[in-house]
Amino acid sequence: MSVDPRESQHQPSQRGSRIDRYVGSYAERAQGMVASEVRALFAVASRPEVVSLAGGMPNVSALPLDHIGDIVQRVVAEQGTTALQYGSAQGDPVLREQICDVMSLEGIEASSDDIIVTVGSQQALDLVTRVFIDPGDVVLAEAPTYVTAINTFSAFQADIHHVAMDDDGVVPEALEEALSNLAAAGRRVKFFYTVPNFQNPAGVTLSAARRRQVLDICQRHGLLVLEDNPYGLLRYEGEPDRVLRADAPDNVIYLGSFSKTLSPGFRIGWALAPPAVRAKLVLAAESAMLSHSTFNQMVVGRYLSSHPWREQIKDFNEMYRERRDTMLAALEALMPAGSRWTRPQGGFFVWVTLPDGLDSKAMLPRAVTERVAYVPGTGFFASDEGHRNMRLSFCYPTPEQIREGIRRLVGVIESETSLRDTFGSASAPHTGGTDAPTPDLP
Numbered sequence: 212m213s214v215d216p217r218e219s220q221h222q223p224s225q226r227g228s229r230i231d232r233y234v235g236s237y238a239e240r241a242q243g244m245v246a247s248e249v250r251a252l253f254a255v256a257s258r259p260e261v262v263s264l265a266g267g268m269p270n271v272s273a274l275p276l277d278h279i280g281d282i283v284q285r286v287v288a289e290q291g292t293t294a295l296q297y298g299s300a301q302g303d304p305v306l307r308e309q310i311c312d313v314m315s316l317e318g319i320e321a322s323s324d325d326i327i328v329t330v331g332s333q334q335a336l337d338l339v340t341r342v343f344i345d346p347g348d349v350v351l352a353e354a355p356t357y358v359t360a361i362n363t364f365s366a367f368q369a370d371i372h373h374v375a376m377d378d379d380g381v382v383p384e385a386l387e388e389a390l391s392n393l394a395a396a397g398r399r400v401k402f403f404y405t406v407p408n409f410q411n412p413a414g415v416t417l418s419a420a421r422r423r424q425v426l427d428i429c430q431r432h433g434l435l436v437l438e439d440n441p442y443g444l445l446r447y448e449g450e451p452d453r454v455l456r457a458d459a460p461d462n463v464i465y466l467g468s469f470s471k472t473l474s475p476g477f478r479i480g481w482a483l484a485p486p487a488v489r490a491k492l493v494l495a496a497e498s499a500m501l502s503h504s505t506f507n508q509m510v511v512g513r514y515l516s517s518h519p520w521r522e523q524i525k526d527f528n529e530m531y532r533e534r535r536d537t538m539l540a541a542l543e544a545l546m547p548a549g550s551r552w553t554r555p556q557g558g559f560f561v562w563v564t565l566p567d568g569l570d571s572k573a574m575l576p577r578a579v580t581e582r583v584a585y586v587p588g589t590g591f592f593a594s595d596e597g598h599r600n601m602r603l604s605f606c607y608p609t610p611e612q613i614r615e616g617i618r619r620l621v622g623v624i625e626s627e628t629s630l631r632d633t634f635g636s637a638s639a640p641h642t643g644g645t646d647a648p649t650p651d652l653p
């Protein structure tokens with residue numbers, strides 16, 4: 212019997228079953244791979260009627276798009292045979308020199324030999340974890356911390372322990388205590404992951420005095436620091452602090468990125484590491500992806516050499532400063548008693564603590580029904596914390612949208628508060644809005 216291939220395309224089995232036949236075959240490490248709360252939200256929050264205070268997308272509409280178009284053309288016309296060829300896993304030497312100039316703005320003196328270009332700093336996180344973590348090894352991370360770092364560490368079966376933070380960043384005494392306790396328990400701590408500037412998600416910055424203390428503690432315990440600094444140049448007030456790497460080249464792996472200061476679409480980030488570590492990272496990168504996009508690196512390189520990028524960052528900072536100020540003013544004017552929030556000096560995020568008895572995750576479906584989205588705090592912890600917290604981003608929405616978004620959000624918080632006052636605790640998960648996202652978290 213002959214089968215018309217056009218017909219067979221429409222058989223259910225050809226469309227793909229949702230049943231996973233290979234569920235018993237995955238490696239153990241795949242158990243730790245779960246969709247992040249941010250990802251689950253993107254689909255819902257991107258609807259036009261929703262004011263999204265959720266995603267941390269840079270506002271690339273402020274870029275000189277015509278100029279970037281010219282650069283793309285010229286790279287093809289003038290360097291096409293190199294740009295369209297394989298390159299090295301360590302990255303384009305010219306771009307690595309330029310990255311040294313970028314890092315010098317934050318006090319880093321480095322050789323371009325010690326840099327590896329990565330697919331965003333996210334790949335650097337992956338490579339560092341790949342070369343350092345065996346299942347069960349401990350990673351220390353701030354509480355809360357960057358959600359996709361949690362996912363990466365979990366994917367390699369790290370045991371993530373959080374260290375308390377306050378408005379001045381990680382608390383040195385808590386770091387010391389965590390290290391002593393883990394040493395007493397015979398646990399192997401591989402590195403301390405930190406985002407010292409305008410932290411994602413908390414928005415706080417490690418104070419200058421604490422920077423020295425944190426380095427001292429880590430050096431005393433022989434602990435490697437993984438310093439992730441994608442937001443450092445996006446400062447809206449105050450003086451820049453020295454990055455940790457500037458004072459401890461042998462103890463710090465430093466991660467940088469062009470995602471926030473230029474564009475995440477190029478996927479260009481980097482790691483600066485002590486030479487032996489850098490060599491391992493290059494080998495790991497080779498097996499992960501053979502070589503980088505030569506083309507993207509050349510476009511970014513030309514952008515840096517042909518455009519006043521420092522001025523461009525200043526323009527970004529003015530735009531983001533206005534949005535941050537708008538969000539802080541709206542929170543100040545509208546948020547109910549019992550709530551508090553951080554006041555970031557840069558970056559993209561404000562971290563809100565809700566009044567007692569409210570649960571940001573349970574409240575989210577109601578918020579989306581009211582056309583405002585945020586990221587519940589629970590996504591930023593490896594442990595069961597953050598129920599009273601939410602991350603708000605001010606980078607992408609316009610100031611008008613931010614004001615409207617906060618107004619809607621406060622309406623939701625107030626109705627949750629009155630539920631709490633009536634029943635003792637707020638939001639049993641809302642069942643009315645069938646479209647509400649169901650964040651898929653461990």
Ligand SMILES: Cc1ncc(COP(=O)(O)O)c(C=O)c1O
Nearest residue numbers: 331332333357406411468470480
């Ligand atoms: C703290 C932190 N690290 C790393 C990244 C990854 O950025 P990219 O891979 O685009 O450089 C992000 C992105 O938002 C981030 O917030």
